[in-house]
Amino acid sequence: xxxxxxxxxxxFDLDGVxxxxxxxxxxxxxxxxxxxxxQAYCEFVVTALSLFPKTMAKRVExxxxxxxxxxxxxxxxxxxxxxxxxxxxxxxxxxxPNKLKKLLGKRGIPVQIDEPVCLSxxxxxxxxxxxxxxxxxxxxxxxSLLRAIREDNRHRDDATFLLVKKDYNRFLxxxxxxxxxxxxxxxxxxxxxxxxxxxxxxxxxxxxxxxSTC
Numbered sequence: 532x533x534x535x536x537x538x539x540x541x542x543f544d545l546d547g548v549x550x551x552x553x554x555x556x557x558x559x560x561x562x563x564x565x566x567x568x569x570q571a572y573c574e575f576v577v578t579a580l581s582l583f584p585k586t587m588a589k590r591v592e593x594x595x596x597x598x599x600x601x602x603x604x605x606x607x608x609x610x611x612x613x614x615x616x617x618x619x620x621x622x623x624x625x626x627x628p629n630k631l632k633k634l635l636g637k638r639g640i641p642v643q644i645d646e647p648v649c650l651s652x653x654x655x656x657x658x659x660x661x662x663x664x665x666x667x668x669x670x671x672x673x674x675s676l677l678r679a680i681r682e683d684n685r686h687r688d689d690a691t692f693l694l695v696k697k698d699y700n701r702f703l704x705x706x707x708x709x710x711x712x713x714x715x716x717x718x719x720x721x722x723x724x725x726x727x728x729x730x731x732x733x734x735x736x737x738x739x740x741x742x743s744t745c
Contacts, residue, residue, distance in 0.1 A: 540662040541610050541723075542653055543603065543642075545621035545631075547667035548695055548720065551600040552591040553577060557699065564698040577699035581670040584622035584650065591623075599634065602720040603695075606665070607640050609724045618662065619644045620653045622671075651678035654690050661689040665723055669694070669703040672714060689713075691730070695720050 547553045557564050557573050564573055580587045607617050617640060619631065624647040635642050648655070654664050654675035661679075666672055672692050679690040692714045694704050708714045715726055 539660050540616045540618050540657040541607075541727075542618045542620050542657075542662040542664040543607060544653060544664070544666045544668065544671070545619055545626060546587070546591055546623055547697065548665055549600055549603050549607075549619065550591075550598065551603075553587075553667070553699065554697060556590055570698050570701055573699040574702055577668075578670055578703065581650070581668050585624070588623040588625050599638070600720065603665070604635075604638055604640070606720045606723040607635075607642075608638065610727070611640050613724065616657075617642045618657060620648050620664075621645075622647055622650060622652075650674040654679065654692070661691070663691045663693065663727060665693045665695060665720065667695050667697050667700060669700050669707060672707060676711065691715075693717050693723050693726055 543549050554564070557577075561569060561573070563569050580590065611617055619635075619642050626647070628644040632642060632644055650668070650671045651674035653666065653671055654662065655678075656662075664672075664675070672694065675692070676690055690713060694700065694708065694714055694716045696704065696716055696718050704714075704716055708716045715730065717723060717726055
């Protein structure tokens with residue numbers, strides 16, 4: 532029997548999560564993204580661009596949008612099979628939602644796709660409950676946390692994020708996961724179902740215990 536907590540919607544970010552297009556752009560422009568200095572540079576550039584979603588969207592709009600990230604798709608498929616609703620939210624207003632919905636449907640993942648949202652809108656309540664957000668953008672997570680505090684401090688402890696580790700979010704991602712127990716870093720998007728199960732059971736620092744948002 533599912534609890535109210537378990538019924539929370541799982542929100543997938545688009546650029547960087549369902550499509551790993553940001554990494555693709557970085558690798559086209561750089562010889563390597565694996566060294567400390569390369570990753571620091573990547574994080575500086577992507578963090579700055581994240582403050583301007585339209586500019587970020589232009590950087591990735593010409594990439595092949597049929598190339599879904601297989602790790603994220605595997606996670607979405609498993610979570611759907613466990614009874615979670617899957618919702619896609621993005622700040623990218625160049626996306627064709629019908630095409631995306633059809634593409635994901637072919638992979639056996641029925642989804643809802645919201646209209647483009649601002650950076651802090653990805654964690655907005657769904658039917659009165661705070662969702663669990665799978666995200667790659669540390670800027671978006673910080674904006675969402677600040678919005679939760681500003682609009683209703685009750686939601687502060689219910690704003691839960693799974694931050695997928697990328698070459699461009701390692702340092703700030705590590706920092707915010709250390710100071711906020713509801714930000715959990717994932718080495719791989721495929722780890723999301725296991726991470727959510729751990730959070731439902733309750734965990735130590737960095738493993739948030741999910742709460743009912745009734």
